[in-house]
Amino acid sequence: MELGIIGLGKMGFNMAERLKLAGHKVVGFDFNKDATAKLTASGSVGVNSLADLVKNLSAPRAIWMMVPSGDPVDQTIANLEPLMQKGDTFIDGGNSNYKDTQRRHAAETAKGFHYVDCGTSGGVWGLKEGYSLMIGGDSEAVDRLNPIWEALAPAKDKGWGHVGPSGAGHFVKMVHNGIEYGMMQAYAEGFSILKAKTPLDLDLTQIAHIWQYGSVVRSWLLDLTAGALDKNPTLDGLEAWVPDSGEGRWTVTEAIDLNISAPVITESLIRRLRSREENNFTDRMISIMRGAFGGHEVKKLDN
Template identity: 50%
Template sequence: MAVGKIGMVGLGRMGGNMARRLQRDGAEVVAYNRHIEKAQELAQETGIQAAGTLQELVEKLPAPRVVWLMLPAGAPTAEHIHEILPLLATGDILVNGANAFYGESMTQAKEVEAHGVEYVDAGVSGGVWGLQEGYALMVGGKPEAVAKVEPFLKILAPGPDKGWLHCGPVGSGHFVKMVHNGIEYGMMQALAEGFAILQGKTEFDLDLAAVAEMWRYGSVVRSWLLDLTAATLHKDQVLADIAPIVADSGEGLWTAQAALQQKVPAPVITLALQMRWASQGKDDYAAKLLAMMRNQFGGHAVVQEAK
């Protein structure tokens, strides 16, 4: 049963699979991507309608239109908003699904609403598994705007009555997603450190994959992140070909900053963020200086870096 039409702008790893899930489960999707071949390929695969321009996408949608932007946060999202806003009409809804800073979303909402268009900020979690498992959706906006998006939220979520939440006014969706990602940093760091300790106890010759698999059942640390860890270790416990570099995409920093502003102690999230920076070589100079201090006061040997 069709639930209406929605425009999807941005068909990357998240946006493409969201369009697939929507089309598969009863929505009619009109999709646009700056590289038009992506939209055309998805149209051939799924039956969605490909739009060659944002103008064409808007023309293919009935009023009030729902247009969901699934683009990188920052300039790409802002540029598309400026481009599509003059094409929309009063009562249309623009959904920003980027991993955006909540304050930026609140500012964008004022610009969008000045044109008579409603703005909904949507934090989306689920990654590459979202097509199969569904997405966790945290949305902010006016109740009447969210109500128009609700049929699509119910399809994208793991179930119509679970995995999505109207968190509050504009900005609240991205704020809840920001904190969600901060928690994710801490959980991932704890799992990584724990398995590093297990791996270091060489005299026990522990089967890390077996430990992870066992913990998945009945343990208080069982979680989806543990499931993914177990799958990784089942394939490769040595990880010799993996560089010890972990990127950070912003949400952990924003969460730590929010904690500081509110004077809420959040040492686990903050330290997990700093460990990601350390993995990127951002502690190299400090470590070198520490080695030289030990050399100066105690005569401890300094390891020369290989050239």
């Protein structure tokens, strides 16, 4: 089967490699010509324009967009539409907001195109381990692409599924990432408590490896954490600044709209925001309030 991929970052390139190994033809486009040259050198087809991408694919085409959420997706679709034919399929494999996905699905199906959303998890490990694929869209379009899902997933019958109508794939991926926020926060807090108990002189790397086997908290995330601690057990040179790419915020918003209590995911998001505040004003306000009502010491910065 043939697939076009737009966006040849680490994840897009690895997806192309996994598809090639399964015998599928991949045509890839990226604004970075070095990336397209690398794809060609690996045995697939790298092109330097959207027009060439479309020309190198047989109808009905399927084009997978691995671009940032929001306007970049809309711009990519607008640039592709004049080049494509009715019956072709757009696949949004990025982390788009599911409401944007539903809007795009309605617009593209009205024009005779298919639109599929695929929440994709696996990161840089997808080439080796396979990708977790949460797919939304019309059955006709999704079913035709089964060979693609089977090749990208960990196994033909594992790690992927058509979870519902348009937007369902991105909604499930959004909640997936919200859960990921909470898991990461719990591990981080636990290891911080262990580190703070200095009289016991605990070896965090050793403990991480112990927990990998038999423990109820074992997970792939813990495996990755243990590997990271192997390389840098004291986290030297790292800044306590944690970004978020939107899915955690959207998950919290949906929880509020649905009257679902989600304190762990919400707090993990707040902690990420707080990590970016240097000498944050909130904590300084609390300090002066404690000083005002209780005469508690107010610590001042060294000049």
